[in-house]
Amino acid sequence: MSLYLDANATEPLRPEARDAAIAAMELPGNPSSVHADGRAARRVLETARARVAARFGASPRDVVFTSGGTEASALAVASLRRGRRVLVGATEHPAVLRAAEGAALLPVLADGTLDLEALGSALANGDPALVLLMVANNETGVIHPVTEAAALCRRHGALLHLDAVQAAGRIPLDAVALGAETMAISGHKLGGPKGAGALILRPGLELAPLVAGGGQERGRRGGTEALPAIAGLGAAAEAADPAASARLGPIRDAIEAGLGLPVAGAGASRLPNTSCVALPGASAETQVIALDLAGMRVSAGAACSSGKVARSPVLAAMGLGELAGSAIRVSLPWNTPDDAAEHFLAAHAAMRARLRAEDRGSAGQG
Amino acid sequence: MSGGVDSSVVAGLLAEQGHEVIGATLQLYDHGAAVQKKGACCAGQDIHDARDVADRLGIAHYVLDRESRFRDAVIADFADSYARGETPIPCVRCNQTVKFQDLVALARELGCEALATGHYARRTDRPGGPELRRAADPARDQSYFLFATTRAQLAFARFPLGDMPDKAAVRREAVRLGLAVAEKPDSQDICFVPQGHYHDLVAKLRPDAAEEGEIVDESGRVLGRHQGVARYTVGQGRGLGLSRDSGMRVASLDPARRRVVVAPARAIPVAEVPVGEVNWLIDPPQAPFRAEAKFRAREVPQPVTARWDAASARLVVTPDVPVISAPGQGCVLYEGDRVLGGGFIRASRAATVDAEAPAA
Known part of the structure; x- marks a missing residue:
């Protein structure tokens, strides 16, 4: 047993994700190519994008595919930091902690949730900040009060990045309603294949790429898209119903x-x-x-x-x-x-x- | 499983014999920090090799984080021992604590029947209990390093390499088992000081052991200066900065006064060696008895008379011919191939200069 x-x-891989990934693997085209095979590959890519957008309350144009959650958070931090001081939850995942070395730690309460009072006073004292928070903790499953944290950030002119890798697919998430600048998700944590994730942007947010490459992902993440993993991510996002x-x-x-x-x-x-x-x-x-x-x-x-x-x-x-x-x-x-x-x-x-x-x-x- | 050829072959042979083998690899120190390479993984290549071997053999394998335990039980003891003016043997401490104390306990908790290691030693079952014996290959014998293994631990231990005729035979087994580590070179240095600069580590942990001081003779006459008592061991002739033909050797170390005490080479061997922290692999002897003893890892056993005083838990070993003995090293008693017991050598020469030293 x-x-x-x-x-x-x-x-574990969801059957819908496996089917979508295998089908994508069979396609000969590159989504950036102009011919029919390229268009077919692009259709798979954009279908996945629409599915991810639908699951997380975003518009497809605000979904940037990455290699996973770690890259998505690194991309957000690099793009949003720009001279801001960085505040990060004390129980964040290394993917976020290591993306923001030198950040100040925000304490959590005994039940593991973010200390909102400490966040408020940290935001009130000092320069404009970038705040990095996980929606739910990977080790305890504790869900942080991110709506309240987002309101505090707005009040103090701080930017908020959410690491929703563990929460995605397990509780309802609406990126726009949460009011964050960016939100990271990971394909394999939804039951998709390993090797794809996404950064979901606030509508209208422009993002500088970490890797410019050939200008894929509307110039926000260069490099030919990992189509099978992304197709699997899209299918997994659709299948991962929090209900x-x-x-x-x-x-x-x-x-x-x-x-x-x-x-x-x-x-x-x-x-x-x-x-x-x-x-x-x-x-x-x-x-x-x-x-x-x-x-x-x-x-x-x-x-x-x-x-x-x-x-x-x-x-x-x-x-x-x-x-x-x-x-x-x-x-x-x-x-x-x-x-x-x-x-x-x-x-x-x-x-x-x-x-x-x-x-x-x-x-x-x- | 260290990731070396010996423990890999042990795992392979036992798996081949049909045992349910569980591989355990100890992460003892931060490899990245030890090689002083920024960004290097905390796990060295050896840990990756061990995982690959286990995977190849199809056995369960776990990497056990023992960094803090190793730091406290082995590395700190290593530095403290130097600071006391001794010459430590960290491999014995590691076997004694991290390996045979902790791993035996873990193995029992997991319901295992035995703990097998790649040590070159033999364990034979006798009506009176298991005996620890030298390995078949005298060049590889590691029984000296196992003297602190208790009888209960020995009962649980297995040393499948003890009967191997030589290392080449072990490597042939590794090839036969299809293990990629078959040609891997033997480890040489103390594992936690990969570049062999043990003195830097001691200086960091115990700066007092690295402070310079005087080199004196046994009458207290100052002959020169040294760069820290931790650089010296009893019997050592080099690194004293004295003329080559002075014939002087380190006789003792006096860390309290940061002194290296030297004497003519012929005066270094001692007639009696006090031994503490003794572990008996026989019933503790009631009367003085004849045996052979090794006072360091690489030497032939010497004929001795041993006297055990249970009340003071002190062993006094009297070699037939005076020997050089460095405090902190092991003194291991043998009867032929069999290990009878052993302990750590204590200072035999009190800081003799104390009384006679001229007032400052």
């Missing part, structure tokens, strides 16, 4: 109720699929390995490319430093089976029993 429960790392994702909430809640363990951000509004749950006294690393060997694919902290299980700064920022070493993340994918909680709870109980037995054993030897 194996269960993939690491959706926040990447969602369907609400189905995951009860499964997640059943897991948390069954475990009866401390949950990070439990008091906050959270993504329905995410649970960051601690087993005090047991290292997150041991839990991830033990659960993996039992077929349960979960994670802890932020995945590093080296593969090591690193301690997360997110929980420390929430004042839960003592739990940071013992918390794992269970994140349910779009295709989670209905009986997932049952299987996960059984594997977790078996792990706990063994850890307890081992504890007693080593105490006896000491």
